[in-house]
Amino acid sequence: MATYAKINLSPGGTEGDGNPITITDTAGNGSFIHDTGTSSAIRDEVWLWMTNIDTTSILVTLHVGYVSSASAADAEKVMFKVPPQTGLMLVLSGHSVRGTGSAARRIAAIADTANKINVVGYVNRITD
Numbered sequence: 001m002a003t004y005a006k007i008n009l010s011p012g013g014t015e016g017d018g019n020p021i022t023i024t025d026t027a028g029n030g031s032f033i034h035d036t037g038t039s040s041a042i043r044d045e046v047w048l049w050m051t052n053i054d055t056t057s058i059l060v061t062l063h064v065g066y067v068s069s070a071s072a073a074d075a076e077k078v079m080f081k082v083p084p085q086t087g088l089m090l091v092l093s094g095h096s097v098r099g100t101g102s103a104a105r106r107i108a109a110i111a112d113t114a115n116k117i118n119v120v121g122y123v124n125r126i127t128d
Helices: none
Strands: 003-008 031-035 042-052 058-066 077-082 089-098 106-111 117-127
Touching (some): 031 042, 042 058, 042 077, 058 089, 089 117
Antiparallel strands (some): 031 106, 042 089, 058 106
16 A cells, blocks of 8 residues: 655755745756655655746746756656746646656756746655
8 A cells, every 4th residue: 555745845855845946047957846766666746836926927947857967858848938926836736756766856947037936846755
């Protein structure tokens, strides 16, 4: 029987405090939002919401489940625009990510404008 534990997002592999994470990167690997553990037997069901504190829409690229810090593959990217000043927008609804057995998988994001997109969310950690 699976067990569930609700945890805060863990950017860089260290569980956060629940405060919003600001997307500071506009290119490259992206701002870290959540890292799984390395185990392939533990699934992280990730829920994310974003808000845009700017006055214009901002394009965000969410990198979901990549292993290498070099870059996420196109298949691991989700792109969307976050409208300005409209509260929280659900951007990832229970997506399941797990480690490879030897490496963690990462969720990160880049935005066209730095320091204007804030991310909140949580993880249901599921052990089979």
